[in-house]
Amino acid sequence: MTGGKVDFALIREATRLELVKLLDGIPGTKAIVWDEKLAGPFSQVADYAFLRTHDVCKMYYINNSKLPPNNVAHIIFLSRAHTQLMDLINQQLRMEEALGGGKKDYHLWLVPRVSLLCEQRLEEHGVHGTFASIRELPLLLYRLDSDLTSMELPMCYRDLHLGGDPTCLFLVAQALMTIQGVFGLIPNIYGKGAAAKQVYELMVRMRREMGGNEPQVTPQIDQLILIDRSVDLITPLATQLTYDGLIDQFFTINNCTVKLPGEKFAAQSNSDSGTVDNASEIKTIQLNSSEELYAEIRDFNFSAVGPRLSHHAKSVVAQYEERHTAKTVGELKQFVQKIPQMEAYKQSVATHTAIAELIQERITQGIFWPALQMEQEFLKGLDTDKVNPFVEQCIAQKESLNTVLRLICLQCTVNSGLKPRVLEHYKRDIIHTYGYQHFLTLENLEKAGLLYPHQGRSTYAVVRKTLQLTVDDVSEHDPTDMAYVHSGYAPLSSRLVEFLQVPGWRAITGVLQVLPGPTLTETQQLPSALRQRRGSGGSVQSGLEGGTALVFFIGGCTYSEIAALRFLSSRVDQGGPEYIIATTKIINGDTFLESIAEPLPT
Amino acid sequence: MALISDWTQLGDDVFYRKHEVYSMDWGGGINLADFMVASAPYGGPLALTRDESRFTKTHQTGKPLIFIFSSSGKKISSFKIDPSAVYFVDKKWTSGFLLTLGWSRGEDLVCVQEDGAVLLYDMFGNYQHTFNMGQEAKDTHIQSSQVFTSYRETGVAVLTKSNRIFMVNNIHEPKTRKYPDLPGGAVNCWCVVREERHSNVLVSQGRDLLLLNHIDERPQALYPQWNEPGGSVVEMAVSSNSRHIALLSDSGKLWIGSSDIRIKYCEYDAKSQVKPRQLAWCGTGAVVLLWEVTLEVVSVNGEATSYYLDSSSHLAQEADGVRVVGSTCHDLLQKVPQVVVDTLGIGSMAPGALLLDASKRFQERSTQANDCLDMIKDSMEEAVNQCLQAAQHQYQPQAQKMLLRAALFGKSFIPEMNPEPCKKTIFTLRVLNAVRDHRVGLPLTWSQMEHLTLPVLLDRLVHRRFFPLALEIANFLKIPETDGTSRILAHWACFKVLQPSQKSDEHIAKEINSKLGYTPGISYTDIANRADQAGRKQLAIKLIEYECRAKEQVLVLMRLGEDQTALRRALQSGDTDLIYTVLCRLRQKLSSGDFLMLIRNFPVAQALHMRSCQDLDTEQLRDILVQEDDFLGQGLLRVKEAYNSSRADTKLAALQGAAELFRRAKHETHLQMTEEQIKLYRWQIRLEENQQKPYTDKSLHDTIHHLLLDGQIKEAEKLRTEFKISEKRYWWLRVVAHAQAGHWDELAALAKNKKNPIGFEPFVEVCLKTGNKLEAQKYASRVKEENKVSCLIKCGLLEEATKIAHEQRSASSLAEVLAACGPQHQALQSRLQQLLSDPSLKS
Secondary structure (H helix, E strand, O other), X not given: OOOOOOOOHHHXXXXXXXXXXXXXXXXXXXXXXXXXXXXXXXXXXXXXXXXXXXXXXXXXXXXXXXXXXXXXXXXXXXXXXXXXXXXXXXXXXXXXXXXXXXXXXXXEEEEOOOOHHHHHHHHHXXXXXXXEEEEEOOOOOXXXXXXXXXXXXXXXXXXXXXXXXXXHXXXXXXXXXXXXXXXXXXXXXXXXXXXXXXXXXXXXXXXXXXXXXXXXXXXXXXXXXXXXXXXOOHHHHOOOOEHHHXXXXXXXXXXXXXXXXXXXXXXXXXXXXXXXXXXXXXXXXXXXXXXXXXXXXXXXXXXXXXXXXXXXXXXXXXXHHXXXXXXXXXXXXXXXXXXXXXXXXXXXXXXXXXHHHHHHHHHHOOOHHHHHHHHHHHHOOOOOOOOOHHXXXXXXXXXXXXXXXXXXXXXXXHOOOEOHHHHXXXXXXXXXXXXXXXXXXXXXXXXXXXXXXXXXXXXXXXXXXXXXXXXXXXXXXXXXXXXXXXXXXXXXXXXXXXXXXXXXXXXXXXXXXXXXXOEEEEEOOOXXXXXXXXXXXXXHHHHOOOOEEEEEEEOOEOHHHHHHHHHHHOOHHHOOOEEEEEEOOEOOHHHHHXXXXXXXXX | OHHHOOEEEOOOOOEEEEEEEEXXXXXXXXXXXXXXXXXXXXXXOEEEEEOHHHOOOOOOOOOOEEEEEOOOOOEEEEEXXXXXXXXXXOOOOOOOOEXXXXXXXXXXXXXXXXXXXXXXXXXOOOEEEEXXXXXXXXXXXXXXXXXXEOOOOEEEEEEEOOOOEEEEOOOOOOOEEEOOOOOOOOEEEEEEEEOOOOEEEEEEEOOEEEEEOOOOOOOEEEOOOOOOOOOOEEEEEEOOOOOEEEEEEOOOEXXXXXXXXXOEEEEEEOOOOOOOOEEXXXXXXXXXXXXXXXXXXXXXXXXXXXXXXXXXXXXXXXXXXXXXXXXXXXXXXXXXXXXXXXXXXXXXXXXXXHHHHHHHHHHOOOOHHHHHHHHOHHHHHHHHHHHHHHHHOOOOHHHHHHHHHHHHHHHOOOOOOOOHHHHHHHHHHHHHHHHHOOOOOOOOOHHHHHHHOHXXXXXXXXXXXXXXXXXXXXXXXXXXXXXXXXXXXXXXXXXXXXXXXXXXXXHHHHHHHHHHOOXXXXXXXXXXXHHHHXXXXXXXHHHHOOOOOHHHHHHHHHHOOOHHHHHHHHHHHOOHHHHXXXXXXXXXXXXXXXXXXXXXXXXXXXXXXXXXXXXXXHHHHHHHHHHOOOHHHHHHHHHHHHHHOOOHHHHHHHHHHHHHHHHHOXXXXXXXXXXXXXXXXXXXXHHHHHHOOOOOOOOHHHHHHHHHHXXXXXXXXHHHHHXXXXXXXHHXXXXXXXXXXXXXXXXXXXXXXXXXXXXXXXXXXXXXHOOOHHHHHHHHOOOOHHHHHHHHHHOOOHHHHHHXXXXXXXXXXXXXXXXXOOHHHHHHHHHHHHHHOOOOOEO
C-alpha cells in the first residue's frame, strides 16, 4: 500500500531526520550499543546500511557483559528511558573504564525522551558526568504501513488496568502531538472510554504548553477517533479470520515479519528470497504491502484466500505459457524481459500458498473449529449465563489455557459478568486442571475487567442489536459488511467508527451510555491563519469527499479491526472518510491475555 | 527659511546646526561646573555628583551622593554609593574616593574609586556588582581613570599614582591587564584608543607622546607633525569610531589627525593659553572645544566657528554629533547631513529640493508646481528618496511632515515604486518622536537609532520602565510576540515582583496573570524565580501556578519546597517521569511513614509507587498494604511469594499466610482455593515420600492423571473424594488416562458402568486421539443420537454414518458424510447424492 493522502512514512522521515541530526552532530566513527527491545522496531526507521552511511561501524547490545574491544571514537548507548537499562549501562561503562577506555566519548540517547528519573539514576551511579552528551530521540511511532503505525507498547492495557500506571496515556498524547506536528492540527476529535478522555485532556494541556509555537501546517487529517480498548474487550477475544489475523494468531507477526516452520518452504529454498538454512529451520518472511499479492489478500477472509491464490497460480502458469506463443525474436525478447518480474510473482504465490497451507493445517487441527463455533454462539448471546459444557470439556481435556481463558472471558464479557457460582466453578476447574500457579492470572483478569462476577443485567443484547455486531449471512468472498473479518461478527470498535460517520453518534446514544467510559466529542480551534486557508479552497474536505480520519486504539488493536477499517476505507466512494490507524500495539487474543497474565517464575 | 536658520557654514557646502532638544526639567538651579558629569551615549542618562575636588582638597567625608537624570533633566534616582556593597569583595574597605563616573553599554553606571574598586549600579541606583583593578592599583591608589567602550563591551582603564596603567576590557568579565611601565614624571593627559580587539593607551608626558599596548614591553614614542614643535599635549580626544584624534597643546594649538598620529588633517590655533573645560568630537567631521561659556567648533579642514552658551555646560559625544548639556537647555550640535543640505539648502537644484518646492507649490495650488515637476521628471525616484532621507534627519515633526508630504507627493508619480522605504521612514519617525518626548527623554537621531536597532531600543525603554510605551511600539511595528510583547511583559512582571507593595501576593500574581495571560513566550518560571531571588517566596509560589509547562512548574515548586503542590501538578500533567521525580524527592525528604501517609491522598502516585516497589522493594509494598488494611492485596503478595519460593516449608508457610489473609479479607473463593492448594501440596509431599516420584507443583488434574496412568486407581479415588471432583470430570480423567496408558480393558469396564455422566463421545474422541480407530469404533454407535453421524465419520465408518443419517432423515448429516467422502468412496458418494435428492428430508 503506497499511501493515500496521509502517509505515515512522513512520520518515519521526521524521525529519521532527527536521527541524522543526532548522528551527524557527532563527527567520527561511532558504535551504537542497542537496547535490545529497540533494535527490532528501529529497523523500520533506519537499517544498518543507512546507519553505516553515517559512520556507525559497530553495533552491540546493552547487557551485563563488557563491550568487545573496538577502535571507534564514540560509543552511543541507544536506550529506552527505563531505570533498569540505566543500571546496565552503568555496568558497561564501569567495565569500559576499568579497561582504560578514556579516549572515547560516550553518549546516551534516550527514546522517546530524556527522563529525569533516568538522569537521576545515572547521577546516583556517578556516571552522569561521563557522558559527553545526553540527548533524546523522540521516536514514539513505528510505521508498519502507509496507513498503520504502532507505538510498540505491548503492556499498555496491563499498565493502565493492573498497575494504575498512566505513562502510556502520556506517550499516546505525545505521539498524537507528533502526528499533528506533521499533518497539522486535527479539528474534530471523537472518543469513547476513560483513556480516550484522559488522552484528549493531555493533548489540550500539551497544546497549551506549546504556547504559540504550534506547527503551521495545513490540517490534513479531519477527524481523530480515540478508542479505549476497554470499550471493546470482545473483539480481541474473538478469533480473527482474516489472512493477516490468522498468521498473527498462529505465528505472531512482529515488525512486519513472521517466523514460520521451514519445512513447507524447503521445496522453494533454491530461490534466494528469505533465509532458510535447513528444512527443519525457521523461515523468516517479510510481510510487506509493497508485495502486490500480499497487499491484495492480507485482509481477505481466509476462506477467500485459497481461491484467490489458485487464481494467481493459474495466472502464473499462463504467463509462463506465453513463451510458446512467442513466435518472433521481438516477442521472445519481450518475454525474457518479463522473466524477473514473473519469477518474483511466482515466488510470491508460492510463499503465500505455503503460508496458507500452514494455516489450513492449524485450523483443522485440535479444537480450532469447535472453539470457533462456541465463540460464535457466545457472540450471538446464546447460553452465556451458565457453565458451558464445551468449555468444561476443554478444561477436562486440558486444552490450551489461553483458548479456555479466551472463551471464558468472552462469555463473561458478553454476559456483563458471570454468575458467582459459574465464575467460581470455572476458576476452580482451571486451578484444578492447570494448577495453582494461575491463581494470580485469574485475579489479574478480574482487575482487567475480563473475568468478574455479575454486575447488573447484560447490556450486550442491546449493543449487539443496535450496532449489528452479528450478521448472519455475511459473504466471505465478496464482503458487503465488515463482519466478514470474523465470519459473522463485526468488531464493536470498528462499528463505533462506522456509526460515527453514518448516522452519527447522536443516533446511538443509548449504546454509548451502556458502553463503559465517557463519550468524547470535541473540536480543536485551528490557528486563524490556517482557518482562512481551509475556507478558501485547497482544503482537505473539498479535496476528497470524506476526508481522512485517524483511529487511535489505546490499548492495542487486532488485525481484524484494521481489516474492518480498511474495508470502510475501500468504500470512500460512499462518502465515508479514508481511515488511517494508530495503535499502542497490534494484539490478538493470545498476546492480549498473555500481557495480562501473571508471569510465571521460570 | 526657518529650517536652516540654525545652520552655520563651515567650509564649502558643509554646514553645522545646533538646535535645542530639551529645556532641562531640573530648572536652572544646577551649575554644572560644580559637578562631575557622566553622560551615556545614544541620548542615555546623565550622572551627576558634586565635584568635591573643586571645593576642598581633603578627602571627602561622607559617601558621595549621585544623581541620575534623563537627557531631558528628569530625575530618575539619587543614591549614595554604599560601602557595604563593596564590603563583600574586600573586607578591608576604607572609604574610597570617587574618581570617575561612566556608563556601560548596558546603561549601568560605572563608578571608579581611588582605591581601584569599580562599582556598578543600574540607573535606578540598584547595586549590580563590583570588581577591583588589582592589588597594585589598590595599594598605590589611582590618580585618574577612564571608562571606555571596547570592542563589544565596556572597559575601565586606570592610571595609578605610581604611573602604571591597568585595564579591564570587559567589566562583566573583569580580567586586569597591566600595560608597560611609564617613565617617572607627571602625566599631562591620556586616553584609550580602541582597536579591533584590544585597546591602546596614548599618554602625554612632559613633551613626549607615548603609545602603550599590552603586547610591547616598552612605550612607543609618537611624533605628531606640529607646525611649531616643542609644546606638550595637555588634552586629547578620540572620535567615537576611534579613527580620529584631536590633540591640544599647552600653547593652544589643536592638532587633528588620524588616531595613529600618522596623518595630520589640520592644525588650528585656538589662541588661548587656558585649558578648555572639555575637548570632544562632533561626529567625525569636527572637534569641539568647550570653555566656560564658549563653544568652538573646528572642522577637520581647519574651518572654525564659535557659539556662546548661557551657562557652563557639559559635552556628550555621539557618533554623529555632540550634545551640549547646559543648566537650562540641552542642545544637539551636528553636521547637517549632505542629503539635507541638498534638499533644504538655499538655491539647491537637487531633485529633492525641486520636489519639495513642487509639493509646496501644489499645496498652494500654484501651476508652478508643474514646472518644478517637469524638471525632475526623470529623477523622480531620487527626488523622493532625498526627501525621505531629509525627513529622517529632521528633529522637528513639522519639518518631517513637510518633507514626507513632498516625498509622498513625488511617489504618487511612480506607482511601481517600492513602498517599503516610505513606510519604514514614517513608522520609525513616529517611534523616534515618541521616545524623544520630554517625558521619556531619549534624544536619538535617525542614525543612532539605525545603529542601536529596534530591539535594543525596546530594551532601553523597558530598562527605563516605560513598559506601556514599549508595548505600544512593539504592537505598532508588529514585532513578533516573542521579541516584542511577551518579552516586554515578562520584564514588566519581573519588575513588578521586585516592587514593594501593600497588596497581597495573591493579588499581585493575579494582576500579573491578567496582563500576561498565556502569551506565547512568557515564562512564568523566570518571573517566579525572580520573585524568589528577591526573597518573595510566597509570591513565587503563587506565580508558578500560572506556568503551563508542567516540567518547569514542578521543578520550581520543588525548589521552593512546595512538594505537595509539586506532586499535585506533576499528577495533573500525566507525565509519570515527573511524578516519579517528585516521589523520589519526597522519599528522601520525609520519613517512610510520613511519605506513605502523604501519597495515600494521591491514588495515582500511590499506584506508581507501589508499582516501583513491586520491582525493587517488596517490604515497602507490604507496608503500604498493611497500612491500607488491604488484606486481599497482602494475600496476593503472599501467593506470589509462594510461587517464587523453591523450598517446601517456605512455600507452605506463604500459602498459609495467604489463606489467613484471604480469610480476613472475607474472600471465600480465594480462601477455598488456597486451602485446597495447601491440602493438595501436603498430599503431594506424602505421595512423593511414598512413591519416590515427583508430584509437587503438579495440578490436581495432573496428579490424578499420573496416578491413573500408574494404575493407582484407589489413590486417585481418594483424591477425588477429598477434593470433591465432579463425576463428570473424574470420568473424563479416567477415560483420557486409560486410553493414554493403553488400558483398553479398563476403558471397556468403565464403559459398562451405567452411571456414565459424560456420554460416549469422549470415549470416541480419546481413542481417536491416541490413534486407535478400532477402539473408537466400539463406542461410536453408543453416542448420543445427534452426534452419532459425526462420530462415525471420524471413525471412518462412512457406511454406518450414511445409514444413521438416512434413518435420521437429516439432509445436513448426509451432506456431512458426503463431504467426508474421498475419491475411494465413489459408490457411496453417488448413493448419498441420490439420498440427498429426496425432497422429504429434514433440512
